[in-house]
Amino acid sequence: MHQPGQVIKARYRILNKLGQGGIATTYAAEDLDIGQDVAIKTLSLHELTDWKALELFEREGKVLSQLNHPAIPKYLDYFQLDTNEDRYFYIVQEIAPGQSLQELVESGWHPTELDVREIAEQLLEILGYLHQLNPPVVHRDIKPQNIICESTGKVFLVDFGAVQDTYCHTLSRGGTMVGTYGYMPPEQFRGQAEPATDLYGLGATLLFLLSHKDPADFPGKKLKIDFRPYVKISPELADWLEGLLEPLIEDRFKSAPEALAVLHSHREIIAGRSVSNPQPAKSNVILQKRNDKLSIKISSNPSKALTSLMLLSLAVFLLTRFFPVSLHSEVGVFLLVFLLIFILNSGFFGPKFVDCFVFTQLDFQGNQFKISWSFLGLSRKIEGNIQDIFRVEVNKKKVPIHNKKSKKKYRLLISCVLQVGVKSYHFGYNLTQAEKEWLVTEMANFLGKPKVIDA
Template structure:
């Protein structure tokens, strides 16, 4: 039996039990090497003697899948340990209170406004999971598995890694759901779980939180306003739709559900009636246009003309509208109009580029929410634009936007700013390269230049380095991660030109200085063969470039900060001191070389 004081994996000391489930327990553990707290989920497999290897492999496969996830609302899995007949999955320890415990302590249902905000956050993380390849279906959404932090945000803390093994079906496993929260298809041998399965459980979770009722067949079908008339009609509609027994009758995606949660105040009978009338008038207009098309080609052109006029009207409104974000949802009027224009004609990559340049770069702070909305917009219309010669350039521009301006998640102290930005930007640079290569191999034109393609490759490798380093550092296996990263930094610096923005150039200079100023990074580079001369040369080139951009940097606070992080006296001293620490002082090196030379000469003389 595992107990407090035990050490698992040779380094994780068990401090206390913080949770338990049907076939698992969760422990608070301390890494005795790093003195850092983690959560360790213990999954006992006793009694499965004939099929032990099958079950173990299933658990490890799913845990490894989760290890590849990267979202601020999800815990990172950092280690998987097998000891005897027990599996331990070590992951981030999320401080806070589960929503179940928060409701119990409050002694009442949770406030509707809070529940809706949590629902929006949970839809966001479900959308991320469902968009993985292959999709990740969470399958165990409930208040127990949602942690409320002090800042009001929520985190998912349990991925239901424990699976129920079915006797006689060695090739099949079935995820354990929680009765009351689990969708009907989770307990059907024929049905397949998908994104709509998680939508169902989220709907039940919102029901429980806002009514205080337990999740059971007997209660959660009762409309929430019959329980509390003060609750909104919109939320009642959302929960009712999400918890339909037939998956086809639910929200088909978490994104659809999130949209309604963000607009729940509009989901009233009177509003839907007005919307229906508008839709009918709009349909009548297009039916009329289609009727004219039958009369002749000239009339058919009028429908295209109407579409073009609508697109032009939205685009003109976007250019005239404010780029300052609205207080309610963080979406500016300009962003809304650009999104509408793209909805009318999603094939024009220049509209996306204008949205990037005019809206997202405006405040020099590309927020996590903005990044999510832009990625969703591009993904939704990828089929319309990925064959366009401007698609690779669009991906490149979004990559540089993310690389320079990406906002770090609040409370994410495990990563520095450059690491967060690099990881998020890498996917866009990778798409830019893939599009460029595909078009060139097909002898098609591409708006992305070969020089930009090389830069994209360097930045993609940098982002990949951060991704691997973030994981490897936690696992204590970072030795081989540094291979190739130094060359990528050098290649990226060499590839910069006057065509690259001041911010992009300063970001790379700052990144190089940071790499040289970090004892961990520089020691890693040294182990892969980087010499003192190479370190001094590269950081010198970065400082020289930053110095040349110093005057331009004064126009932006963020640019000024990045410039100072390279050329300030303190920055230079830190870099020089770290080089001396890792490689030894210049004087000591010279003395060692002289001694070696002298020793060689004496040996030669003796030999003679």
């Protein structure tokens, strides 16, 4: 209906088309009055085949004008324009930055279980806001195309063209069947909608993210989607997802806060210290966590290194005091140098010794992780995205300390390792084997990542 460059209402310059829906078209435009990009949704009276479409459009504008949530693009304007041939209706909103979940998946994005959890948490908070309004607002069209995700991971809910308030439904004892096949629960096919209706759409959207398959393409058992054989997720998340996708509304989660509380409790089950993985006794590792954050502090242990140094000094003293040679003689110097070379080559001053003076801290929160090392006033810090972590492991590495044609000797270095892309970040050389295995298990469970304990 509109072309790039066209100016509407002497204020909005069309930039490009954002999308075409069943009854309306959405454009990106520039608000010439304030110099800001906006989204304009327009409906043509001439192209209407059902007056119900105009009712839904007007209802969308009315509902949007009453909403105030940072994850719902702000309502800016509603107006109509007449021409000789037609009448046009317009809704103007702030534009949501980013791409839809549908576009991200089509471009090859494979979200991790953690990504899906965080998207679910954000959407449940948005739905909780909508459903607690008076009257409650039911979106009725939760699907990947209507969820915009920006680069930071924040999501926005858009397109309220199918929105309905439950008071209207209760009074009329019926409604219009709107929505998208595969993302609609059975009651929506009967024209009914309640807050739990949106939870089904959320579950179907999350299933699409996990599988890259349309929910309608999964086999079903008595209207229930049989997805477990086709997605690789933790049993806790699978159980929770089933609670969203129950076909009978009375079996489904009753509200967004209830679903969010259960998701958090499952996160505690996965991230919490299980009875089967207790922290080793006398461990100096400090591990703290809540629903969305894991913090690990590995203290330095200079006393252990100083004890070793004292023993070394004592050995040198005894050697020079009681060995029947003088350090001023060539034989004495040779013996002392040989002793030092032997100690250095044996790995005494290797990573385990240095690690006694290193303080290590690891923090995992939201989509980000941070590791910092402090050593005798020097520090190093790295940061990254949790989605780039693909494995946590206890790594055993043989380092040669003596190499002759007839004989090879090695020292064994064992550390915890965080594998991020092609990089490996080592820590915890001085922890006991039990501490390393415990710590790697805790991290892998919290992050939802594979763990490897090298035998």
